[in-house]
Amino acid sequence: MEVSPSLLSADFARLADEIEMINSSEADMLHLDVMDGVFVPNISFGFPVIKSVAKHCKKPLDAHLMIVEPQKWVSQLSELGVRIMNVHQEACSHLHRTIYQIKEAGMEAGVTINPATPVMLLQDIIRDVDLVLIMSVNPGFGGQKFIPHSVDKVRELRALIERTGSKAKIQVDGGVNGETGKLLAEAGADNLVAGSYVFGAKDPHQAISTLKHL
Ligand code: DX5
Ligand code: ZN
Numbered sequence: 001m002e003v004s005p006s007l008l009s010a011d012f013a014r015l016a017d018e019i020e021m022i023n024s025s026e027a028d029m030l031h032l033d034v035m036d037g038v039f040v041p042n043i044s045f046g047f048p049v050i051k052s053v054a055k056h057c058k059k060p061l062d063a064h065l066m067i068v069e070p071q072k073w074v075s076q077l078s079e080l081g082v083r084i085m086n087v088h089q090e091a092c093s094h095l096h097r098t099i100y101q102i103k104e105a106g107m108e109a110g111v112t113i114n115p116a117t118p119v120m121l122l123q124d125i126i127r128d129v130d131l132v133l134i135m136s137v138n139p140g141f142g143g144q145k146f147i148p149h150s151v152d153k154v155r156e157l158r159a160l161i162e163r164t165g166s167k168a169k170i171q172v173d174g175g176v177n178g179e180t181g182k183l184l185a186e187a188g189a190d191n192l193v194a195g196s197y198v199f200g201a202k203d204p205h206q207a208i209s210t211l212k213h214l
Contacts, residue, residue, distance in 0.1 A: 006198075023058045034065050036068060064086045066088065090117060112133035126164050127164055127166045134173070137174030170188060177197040178207075178210050
C-alpha cells in the first residue's frame with residue numbers, strides 16, 4: 001500500500017520537525033491540501049508554504065487542490081516540483097483540457113471526486129489520468145468520520161479501471177485509519193491519505209507503517 005500523510009493535521013509551528021518525521025518514515029509521498037474558502041468552507045495554505053515544504057521534504061509532493069479554477073495554477077505547482085497535481089472533477093468545466101495541461105507541465109495528473117459524485121462520471125477520463133482520488137469525507141477538514149459507502153466506490157472504480165485498461169491508481173482520502181484502511185485495501189485501493197491518524201498518533205512512524213503494510 002502507498003501512504004500519503006496529509007500535512008493538514010501537522011503542527012504548523014513545528015513544520016520542519018513534522019517534515020523530518022515524514023522524511024524518515026515509510027511514507028511514499030506527502031499530501032498537501034490546498035483550500036480556497038470557495039470550493040470548500042475552509043482555507044488552508046498556499047504557494048509560500050508549499051515552497052518551504054518542497055525545500056525540506058525528500059518525498060514526492062501530492063497536491064490536492066480544493067479550489068475553484070485549479071487550471072490557473074498548473075505552472076506554479078510544476079515550478080515548485082510537485083509530483084502529482086490533483087484537481088476536483090466538480091471544480092473543472094474542461095477537465096480533459098486541465099488534465100493534459102498538468103501532464104504537459106511534467107506532473108502526474110489526478111482527478112478527485114466528492115462523496116456525492118458517482119464513479120461512472122469518470123468513464124470518459126479514466127484512461128487519461130494517473131490517479132483517481134475518492135473522497136471518503138466531504139472535503140474541507142481533517143478529523144472527520146469515514147463515509148462507509150466509499151468502500152463500494154473503490155470497488156466500482158477498480159472494476160472501471162480493469163474494464164478500460166486504465167493505468168490509474170486509486171487513492172482514498174478522509175477518515176483513513178488502520179480499520180478503514182483495511183477495508184479500502186481489500187476493495188482495491190492503491191494509496192491511502194491519512195491526516196489525523198498519522199499526525200495525531202503517539203508514534204506517527206508506526207501509524208504510517210501500519211497503513212503501509214495493510
Ligand atoms: C480533507 C482533506 C484531507 C484531510 C484528511 O478535506 O482532503 O486530506 O487532511 O484528514 P483525516 O485523515 O484526518 O480525515
Ligand atoms: Zn486531501
